[in-house]
Amino acid sequence: MKKLFYLLAALLLLASCEHKELCYQHPHLKTVRVEFDWRDAPYASPAGMCVYFYPREGGNGQRFDFTGTEGGEVQLRVGRYVALCYNNDTEIVEFYNTDDFATHGVYTREGNPLEPIYGNAANYAPRADGSEEEPVRVSPDMMWGCTASEVEVTDEGLSCSCLPSGAEDADGGTQRDEYVITLYPHELVCTYTYEVRNVSNLKHMVQMCGTISGMAGTLAFASEELGTESVTVPFESVSDGVSTVTGRFYTFGHHPDNPDPHRMVFYVVMDDGAKYCYKDTEKLDVTTQVHEAPDFRHVHIIIDGLDLPQPIENGHGFEVDVDDWEVVEEEIKI
Structure with a gap:
């Protein structure tokens, strides 16, 4: 009986030694x-x-x-x-809902209309009519x-x-x-360029920037759907010192179902310290140019004419106060 027991035990031991590959990763x-x-x-x-x-x-x-x-x-x-x-x-944009594919998106922080002006510390600036309650959001990075x-x-x-x-x-x-x-x-981001032609007294301009209203403030990656809330985007301005101002900025674009107009405003500081805000004229309503651009990703805006005043000689330089912007609402000459 002992021999039979040892024989059965040996057979079971040999059977258990059959090699099987082990897999520890499920799924692989x-x-x-x-x-x-x-x-x-x-x-x-x-x-x-x-x-x-x-x-x-x-x-x-x-x-x-x-x-x-x-x-x-x-x-x-x-x-x-x-x-x-x-x-x-990216350095400027911020992200939301990164754990969800459908709503993973991007936005930008709050800013102020005068942010592109070097040395500016003021938050107040006149806004385009109808856009006073729009949040101001800085321009995003290219994405x-x-x-x-x-x-x-x-x-x-x-x-x-x-x-x-x-x-x-x-x-x-x-x-x-x-x-x-x-x-x-x-x-994923739109590039807007603009050109302001026939600007008078441009050689006396020290600093200049602008804003555009009615833009989208968010972008969802999966659907590339834009946010419906309108925001105002500030941008820089570059002068050629003669008669033309140009600029380039990024934006998420405009939501096609959003009825809010796109109006530009320009803030100009002259070499005598005077500050002028150009807004709410027909030429600065660029809604049609934005909506009818051949390529919505690359929009070029043209504005003809901006009359900067002849400054007072021996001016006192640039200082931003709260209510010192002189609003200019010039009419188009027909």
Whole structure:
């Protein structure tokens, strides 16, 4: 009986020694290569990019950061995702709802209309009629980004839906590759430029800045939907010292369903210390130029004529007081 017992024990021991591979990761982790294709923004030059992968079943997204514009490798569990990306070198914008793909967005801090004027410490400035209650929000950084839907990581490979702008694919825009996802960033922020021609007495101008009203204050990345609340955006002005003032600033743009007009206001400091505010004239209502721009991402505004006064000689320099802006509402000469 003892021999039989030892024999059975040996047989059971031999059977238990059958080799089986052990797997400790459920679901499995896969190395995924993220690549950025810049055909939709050939002149973009961000210092780095970030990508968020959000599980389709819910839960917080995973953020991965890359230096430069090429991308790199990330570790993702087998599963289904949606993804978004944007440049991570911003300094001005602030983010909200980063844990939710649908509402992850961006905005800018509060400012004041005179912020672009060097050395200004005043908060008061006359505003365009109807925009007095609008928040003033500083201009954002330039941003590039895009989204990818139907991202699926399996034990066999990766598939996702992401195409460059204007491209069509018979397979619904699906990429299939062995753990490679290609993203096609494009401009997310609008670039506005303006030109004020035939400005009189410009050689006596010391400093100048302006604002534009009726702009959007937020941007949601997933849908690229703009906020409906109107904000006023301050911007810098550059003089050629002869007769032309130009400027360039970034903005999220204007919500197409927002009826608020876009009116520009200019704040001018002359070399005798006098300060003038130009507002509420027909030429400074640029609503039509903004709405009918051929490219809503790149809007160029032209204003013809701005009469700066001849300053008093031996002026006293620049000092900003609370109520010392002389409002000029000049009419268009017909």
